[in-house]
Amino acid sequence: MRIILAGTGSAVGKTTIATGIMKALSEEYDVHPFKVGPDYIDPTYHTLATGNTSRNLDSFFMKEGQVRDAFLKAMEKKDIAIIEGVRGLYEGIDSINDIGSTASIAKSLNAPVILIINSRSLVKSAAALVLGFKALDPEINIAGVILNKVKNNAHYLKTKKSIEEITGVEVIGGIIRDDSISIEQRHLGLVPAVERENSLSFIELWSNIIKESIDLDRLVEIAKEAPKLTSPREDIWNKLNKQKVKIGVAYDEVFNFYYKENIESLEANSCKVEYFSPLKDESLPDVDGLYIGGGYPELFSKELSQNTNLLKQIKQFHMENRPIFAECGGLMYLMNSIHEDKQVGVYPYNAILTDKVQALKYTIAEVKKDNIISKKGEKFNGHEFHYSKVLVDKSNIKHDLAFNILRGKGSYNNQDGFMEKNTLASYVHTHVAAMPDFGGNLAISAREVGG
Structure with missing residues (x-):
C-alpha cells in the first residue's frame, strides 16, 4: 500500500x-x-x-x-x-x-x-x-x-x-x-x-x-489500489570493502542532517558506525574515520567552542592523516571559527552566518582530484542550501579543492571540497545514490589510512 x-x-x-x-x-x-x-x-x-x-x-x-x-x-x-x-x-x-x-x-x-x-x-x-x-x-x-x-x-x-x-x-x-x-x-x-x-x-x-x-x-x-511494483530495481550503493573498519558519525542537536542510505552504505561496506556528539562528548570514540554531516553549528558555535578537548582530538585525528569527511555544517565546524567562536581549525578560514541565502540549488559536481570519497573524472549530483559562507577569496585561498561545480555555487569560485591531508569538507550534500561508491571509498580510506 x-x-x-x-x-x-x-x-x-x-x-x-x-x-x-x-x-x-x-x-x-x-x-x-x-x-x-x-x-x-x-x-x-x-x-x-x-x-x-x-x-x-x-x-x-x-x-x-x-x-x-x-x-x-x-x-x-x-x-x-x-x-x-x-x-x-x-x-x-x-x-x-x-x-x-x-x-x-x-x-x-x-x-x-x-x-x-x-x-x-x-x-x-x-x-x-x-x-x-x-x-x-x-x-x-x-x-x-x-x-x-x-x-x-x-x-x-x-x-x-x-x-x-x-x-x-x-x-x-x-x-x-x-x-x-x-x-x-x-x-x-x-x-x-x-x-x-x-x-x-x-x-x-x-x-x-x-x-x-x-x-x-x-x-x-x-x-x-496501488499495483504491485514489478519494474526493475537498481542498487543505490556498491560494495567495495569487506574488511571491518569503524567510522565515527557526529550526531546530536547540532549535526543531524544525514541521508539514512549514506549511513547504510557504510554499514554495507563493513563499517561499524559509532555515533558521537561534538556538543557533549569530551572525547572521540575509537574509530578509523569520521563523518561530520550538516546541521546548525552556527546556532551552537559558542557551546562547540567550549568543548576544547574534543576540538583538539579532532584536529589531532586530522594531523595523523586519518580520513574526515564533512558536509555543510561539518565544513563550518572544521574551519578556524564560526562567527568569532574558535572551532576545530583544520582550515584557516572563518565561517559566518549571513542574512540571506548563499546557495539553494541542486548541484552537479565534477571531481578534479582523487579524494577519500571519489575519484578524478567522476561526476555526481548533490544539493546545497545554506545561509552561511566561508570567508575565502583569491587573496587567502591556501587549499586545493576537489570539485568543480558545474551547476550550483560551491564554496569558492565555482569550486568546492577543501582538501587537507585526508580531510575533505564541502558545502555540497551528497546522497549515495548519486555517488554509489561513497560508502566503499570512505571505508577503504579508513582501512588503508586510519586502520
Missing part, C-alpha cells in the same frame, strides 16, 4: 497534514514515511510520528530503478507508505521535465496521488486547479483531494461538490483553517523536530485534527 500527498504549490500545509496522517494511521498500521526531495527537516517529524526513520526519494539523485530499490528496501515488513511530496506536484529541476519532482516519484512507484489544496477563498476555482493538474500529465493518477484552510463546513461542502461534480475526483476531507497548528520556522525551513520538547504534543494535535477531518478509511482504500 502506498500513497503520495502532493501540493498544488507552497503554503498548502503538506507537512502538518502528512505528519498528522502518519501519526493517525500508526495507531493501526506499521507506517513507513518518505519525503520527496532533498530535505533533512520534514523527515524528523515523520520519524517521530511513526517510529520509523523517514527516507528521501529524489529523481535528481536517483535513477528510476534506484527509487524503487530504496522504496522497497524500506518497505520490508511495513504495512503502508505515506510519501510527502515537495512543493507543487510538478515542480522539479526545471520548468519542462519531471526530474526532481513529486510527479516523477509517482511515476516510478506507480503510486496514487492525493492532491492537497489551500482552499482559502476558493470554491469553483478549486475544481479548475484539479482539472489543470489532471490534464497536465494523464500518467499521474490523482485519486483524491484534501482541502486545507476551509472557512467552515458550508465552505467545505460547496467546494467538495464543485470538485467532485466537475472533475470526477473525490474529496476525502477538509481541514478548518487554524493558524495555531502552524510550525515554527527557521532560516533553513522548519525547526527540526529533534529540538522541540513539545514536538510530540504538536504531532498528537495534528493527528487528532486529521482524524476529525479526513476519511482515513478511504485514504487507505486508495493506497491499497
Whole structure:
C-alpha cells in the first residue's frame, strides 16, 4: 500500500497534514514515511510520528530503478507508505521535465496521488486547479483531494461538490483553517523536530485534527489500489570493502542532517558506525574515520567552542592523516571559527552566518582530484542550501579543492571540497545514490589510512 500527498504549490500545509496522517494511521498500521526531495527537516517529524526513520526519494539523485530499490528496501515488513511530496506536484529541476519532482516519484512507484489544496477563498476555482493538474500529465493518477484552510463546513461542502461534480475526483476531507497548528520556522525551513520538547504534543494535535477531518478509511482504500511494483530495481550503493573498519558519525542537536542510505552504505561496506556528539562528548570514540554531516553549528558555535578537548582530538585525528569527511555544517565546524567562536581549525578560514541565502540549488559536481570519497573524472549530483559562507577569496585561498561545480555555487569560485591531508569538507550534500561508491571509498580510506 502506498500513497503520495502532493501540493498544488507552497503554503498548502503538506507537512502538518502528512505528519498528522502518519501519526493517525500508526495507531493501526506499521507506517513507513518518505519525503520527496532533498530535505533533512520534514523527515524528523515523520520519524517521530511513526517510529520509523523517514527516507528521501529524489529523481535528481536517483535513477528510476534506484527509487524503487530504496522504496522497497524500506518497505520490508511495513504495512503502508505515506510519501510527502515537495512543493507543487510538478515542480522539479526545471520548468519542462519531471526530474526532481513529486510527479516523477509517482511515476516510478506507480503510486496514487492525493492532491492537497489551500482552499482559502476558493470554491469553483478549486475544481479548475484539479482539472489543470489532471490534464497536465494523464500518467499521474490523482485519486483524491484534501482541502486545507476551509472557512467552515458550508465552505467545505460547496467546494467538495464543485470538485467532485466537475472533475470526477473525490474529496476525502477538509481541514478548518487554524493558524495555531502552524510550525515554527527557521532560516533553513522548519525547526527540526529533534529540538522541540513539545514536538510530540504538536504531532498528537495534528493527528487528532486529521482524524476529525479526513476519511482515513478511504485514504487507505486508495493506497491499497496501488499495483504491485514489478519494474526493475537498481542498487543505490556498491560494495567495495569487506574488511571491518569503524567510522565515527557526529550526531546530536547540532549535526543531524544525514541521508539514512549514506549511513547504510557504510554499514554495507563493513563499517561499524559509532555515533558521537561534538556538543557533549569530551572525547572521540575509537574509530578509523569520521563523518561530520550538516546541521546548525552556527546556532551552537559558542557551546562547540567550549568543548576544547574534543576540538583538539579532532584536529589531532586530522594531523595523523586519518580520513574526515564533512558536509555543510561539518565544513563550518572544521574551519578556524564560526562567527568569532574558535572551532576545530583544520582550515584557516572563518565561517559566518549571513542574512540571506548563499546557495539553494541542486548541484552537479565534477571531481578534479582523487579524494577519500571519489575519484578524478567522476561526476555526481548533490544539493546545497545554506545561509552561511566561508570567508575565502583569491587573496587567502591556501587549499586545493576537489570539485568543480558545474551547476550550483560551491564554496569558492565555482569550486568546492577543501582538501587537507585526508580531510575533505564541502558545502555540497551528497546522497549515495548519486555517488554509489561513497560508502566503499570512505571505508577503504579508513582501512588503508586510519586502520
